[in-house]
Amino acid sequence: MKAKKNRVHSPWGGFFFVLPSIIAMAVFVYGMIGYTVRESLQNRTNSYTEDVFYVGLTNYIELWQDPEFTHALSNLLKFTAVFMIGCLLSGLIMSLLLEKGIKGEGFFRSTYLYPMAISFIAMGTSWRWLMDSARDADATGLNYILQKVGLGALQSDWYTSEAGSMFAMSLPAIWQMSGYVMALFLAGFRGIPDDLREAARVDGASEFKIYRHILFPQLSPTFLTVLIILGHISMKVFDLIFGIATKSYVTKVLAIYMWQVIFDFQNYAKGAAIAIVILLMIAVAVIPYLIYVNKTEEANK
């Protein structure tokens, strides 16, 4: 018996159990990040460069002079803004509706979550059909539905014209992820003891006030988690947009442009620089969160 206990407590046993994953992480995550950084600082701008040397930040500076890069970046930022706000609002509203424990809650919960189970590519293909820009007599998909319900004036080019492309593109993403956001918020609500609400009711607080002053403040950790999850999904979005519009210029985002620069242009240095820009954008969102979580965990210990 004693021997068994010892093994569990020995720090080395645990270390060796996680060693394979540490090695894999070191090589395939951090090693590759290091390799990409190195690549982005060198001059391999085509497939046949033999005299490889360091060029400092040249590749990064050139990115900002490349109109296609800035186009892809601004597309990505627009997408991120609409996608995050849309997901938060719809997820919150759905969780508020379900939170009360309405009849058939299980049914609604799984219905809202279901889009998560569909692959981005399959979803992209169907949303491409839904968001077809054909109008009036030729209309199909959403434009057809709009006409049938008497809102023909609202027919749109969806993602195919420059003005609204990224707003339309975030629709399927919101549709897919809002169920997940709802589930997270719902879990947050359920984690708040009922006593608190009852105490508030006894004190004569209105329902609105209970939410505003009792429930929402307690949801702020959930809120932060949701923001981070959505943010990093959005920054690296590729398959959803590729599934809908392939490499079309109008909806190009950083990940698609990076792929194109590496495989079509075979400009490895520039592709690596774009990859690092994406990584930094995600890091800006995630690292403060990790610090915050670590601190609160320390505090709770």
Next chain:
Amino acid sequence: MLKKSKVAAVFAALALVVTTAPASTAATDKQLEIFTWWASGGEAAGLEGMTTEFNRLNPNTPFINATVAGAAGVNAKGVLVSRMQAGNPPDTFQAHAGEELSSYVKAGQIEDLTFLYKSEGWDKVFPKDLIKTITVKGKIYSVPVNIHRSNVLWWNPAAAKKAGITKAPASLDAMLADMAKFKKVGIDGIALAGNGDWAIAHLFDYVLLASMGPDKFNGLWTGKTKWSGPEVSKAIDYLAKILAYGNSSKSLDWPDAGKLVTTGKAGFFIMGDWASSQWQSEGLKLGKDYTWAPGPGTNGIYQWLSDSFTLPKGAVNRDAGIAWLKVSGSLAGQDAFNPKKGSIAVRTDSNPKLYDAYLQAAMKSWKKDRLVGSTVHGVNWGNAGMAAYNSAVGRFYSGGAKDKKGFVKALDAALKAHQNS
């Protein structure tokens, strides 16, 4: 003791993972690994025909098809680039003949095949214009197996009759006039396939050729004809006028845009002659359900593209690769492949009786027409230039065909992207 043996077990397990992983992809000695994106329909059937011929000649060499399906090779090219860079090439791979191969040539990743042209006599049976185009500094790096024509105008005779159009337009202006007639009877003037930009770029490629003629057109790809010049400006004006007659859906793939024509919802369609084999596989009849003419203003000019096979340096089964290339260039191989793929043979001695009426006419033109390369399909520019060209056209199209200045600037940038790659 117990601890140590556990550690050993972990390492043993790790070692097992490390050693078994490469073993599964290792090549056994006698086989041929071919890399294509022909996975369905007439393309797969054509490949099958050529494979049968290969197996007949090389019965002891199993044939391994490393297909990556779809999107005109868009996905396949990514996989291929990775494998070439990693020094793990297939024994032969499919690529468009022409500049698309230039990055592999410059990187020294594919072999010079000029010796095959001599030993197989291809230098005599392939057209001279074509050999000139695919020769880089005196060397030829691929074996073309088929020829497609990209400057073809397709339309639906019933719809044309409704609009009062009796014959194919002979110039860009005549085409615009006919598109106005289509519009009058409620038919879109032209079918556009906006998804992924390339089909619009394909249309622009034809408009450039039709409006400035083959000599100026060829100069565009080397920088001799200026993108900022008056000829391109005129072509862009034509493109904008043509786009205005297009269908309102901007997200179609080319087979769906083609369907607009065959169902009488759109008038004209500028698309390569693979459209014909697609429609025939849908049971439509040439001459009745759809018909064709050379792109208006490009009569006597054959804008071509070609699928070809190569021999990567360091191929594991080099002999098998060469055997495949011999089949690809042979009369039996090309006549087995092309009638099913819906393209014509590169060889001028191919047997017309095996081909349908459209392809027979194409074979005649192929022998006497002026040959000009297609940009969107890899003849004039390499992958980098092509991608930038497609983006430039996509930008113009999705911006409502208004920003002419920005378009010219982007096209100029595409030339630089090509020169830098």
